[in-house]
Amino acid sequence: MNSRILACLLLLPLHAGAQALNPADLLKPLSDSWPTYSGDYSGRRYSALRQIDQSNVKHLTLAWSTRITAGMPNAGGARFGFGGPAGAPNIVGGEGTGELNESGGRSSRIVGAVLMVEGILYAATPDNAWAINAADGHILWHYVWKTKGGTHTGNRGLGMWGNWLFMETPDNYLVSLDARTGQERWHKPIASLSEQYFSTAAPIVIGRHVLVGTGNDLDAPAFLQSFDPETGDVQWKWFATPQKQGEAGLDSWGSLDAAIHGGGHMWIAGAYDPESHLYIVGTGNPTPAYTSGTRGPGDNLYTCSLVAINVETGKLAWHFQTSPHDTHDWDSTQTPALVDAEFNGRPRKLVMQATRNGYYFVLDRTTGEHLVTSKFSPTANWAKGLDAKGQPQRDPAKDFHVGGALVSPTNAGATNWMPPAYSPDTGLFYLTSEDGYAMYYLTETDPRGAMGLGGKDERGVATPGTFLTAMDYKTGRIAWRRQYVGSGAWGGTNVGHGLLTTAGKLLFAGDPAGNFVAYNPANGEPLWHSHLGEVSNSPETYLLNGRQYVLIAAVDMLYAFYLYE
């Protein structure tokens, strides 16, 4: 066992009970439980479970379903019934008044990971968290945070360490709960609400570190912070852009002020390589997002990059920029996948990422050495080609225009937050992708440009197609892609079709029509489906009482499937 992890085990609270998460479980390949955002640290979303396989998947049936009810108690939050089970206890925290809390909207929409640890599920939406019995969907407790505001766009899930859960809130607090009761242990500020930060990310627990990213649409500095899971103290803070004179990357900015306000927010969890202690995460778009004059002509490091950060020190080990000087709000935060596989005849430690700008990248994850760039969205027209480093070279004519520039992809991107997956059985990297066109009109005539996301008017034109796409990991060439016939655009970052692969040789995904589908990962043929109405998060799987469950969220509903016996 890794000595650092062993040390962490010894530091666990003495009262860590039978349902606590053993941090060593986080180092195991994905199998019986789902203890972190991507299931395991690799970001592959490949489960070793094989009870459900191609031969029996047609016998998949509903195990249970349950509805989550967000908001303050008595604002629709209480559960009444005729002789039914007693309602789950509500625990209320937070520094707001409760008046701003939503009982519907995004706060009733599960878009993140649901943890499964020792038979209990832990789900979250903005301001809300639940513990749910994984055997039958019975809600054990509901925690609601009285918000002070902030963009309530989603919550990507919880992190766990021993008995402690960690949740980010839209008004920028890290809240720690006791997983057994939902009672709050403490809450710590992450960022300033006055600067219009909002925090949606799933905290990632690595050893004795809770990694916390955040978001902002108003040119505020971007950072990843590490908190102590026991005390909530900040251990380190890594900024995505230079904040002081003399810092590396400053020459890629027009000025220090531009760099400080340059963005790069890490709002999607990364992947972790335990051997190198590197946390590999995608950074967000530079800001101002569109009118980039004040950012200067440079690349704007380290925005829109894959960065490797030493989790013990918070220092950058390497970076690779996947979108130099982005001008479309196409952040590169998409979850990377860490894969050990053959490349050019020898085994290598790889990291793969498909980014919002329509391109796919493979790097050596130990050094950051570039290996592959390919385009997975054939309509993408914003780049002139690749430079010597393998980076797409932006075509400034396709930024925007007073008369409109026809650009692909749309602002929603060729892919977005929805997690991809990788299967070692097929050697294919899977993602949901969109070929879309929009007109980008420049509206800001002030040469100083706009702030944040201002300065342009984007009008959608057409979506030639949305796809379930499978790529050869070594080349990025599309092995197959299955068009979601009849599908319109995603409509923003809100609809998602994250992916799951299993050793049962299955690929699970929602489709845009609201079906939950098991596909053959070799060719994309559907093998089973159930129409749920609207699938909103990524499929997960776990083993409980000897049976494999497949879990999916459909807005405020959770559905668990298993084999009919």
Added chain:
Amino acid sequence: MLRRSDSVLPLILTLLLGASALSGQNAPPGAPPAPVAGRGGGGRSAYPQRPTVDPAVIERGRGVFSVNCAFCHGSDARGGEGGPNLLRSSLVLNDQKGELIAPVVRDGRPNAGMPPVNLTAAQISDMAAFLHSFPVGGRDAARSTPPTIVVGDAAAGKAQFQTRCAACHSESGDLKGLASRQADPKTLQQLWLMPGGGRGGRGAAPTKTPITVTVTLPDGAKAEGRLERIDDFLVVLRDSDGRVRSFPRKGDRPAVAIHDPLKGHLDLLPRLTDKDIHDLTAYLVTLK
């Protein structure tokens, strides 16, 4: 002149419109095209606005700012000759009544080239109120916009029309009076790129031009109608009697043929340059 009373309402409207446009649903019929951007999801629980301040205080603050600060930071505080944009400054955003701004004003920032400025506490407080009177947001509907999006060459556009469009359309036929029916050039441009408001993309309304479908059953019988929905497992059409008919799909069976009248427009998109688009629009706006 940007007064507090003028500036707050548009911001609120922007937040409300932005939130509804980003709710993941299509805009209701007749709704204005939504200038969509960003993550949204703000709505009523977005960023708290500052308390209202006596306009006289803001005007005094504007005077202080214009004399002492505007040369470097711009008269609108968005940055100028050497001084940064103050509206997005962390210090200004976190300041309430000048308590964070005051030390910077009095001491300057010698390392950044800012000299100390000798102002009284009252002047700094007024100036802070002026800075805080600006609505601050990424999406800023109050900003200036270009007078027109028509930037192309109408003569070149007419030639484009003959080669690309004339097979299906005629300026004296179906497009007669087009620019009178649709007077806003931006809407007109979007309309001809993809009639009916476009298919997909952010901010696009659902198309009004129906897609039709023919389903050929294994016994050879055909069902035809307006396509309501299709996915990998079901195709739903509404036939000429208004009846909704649903046919399960498995692979290629039954045979489904989709007739999209806008396919020609879709196929055109990868072949159009932005100049082609601008020229065509410059021509089409003349079809009064």
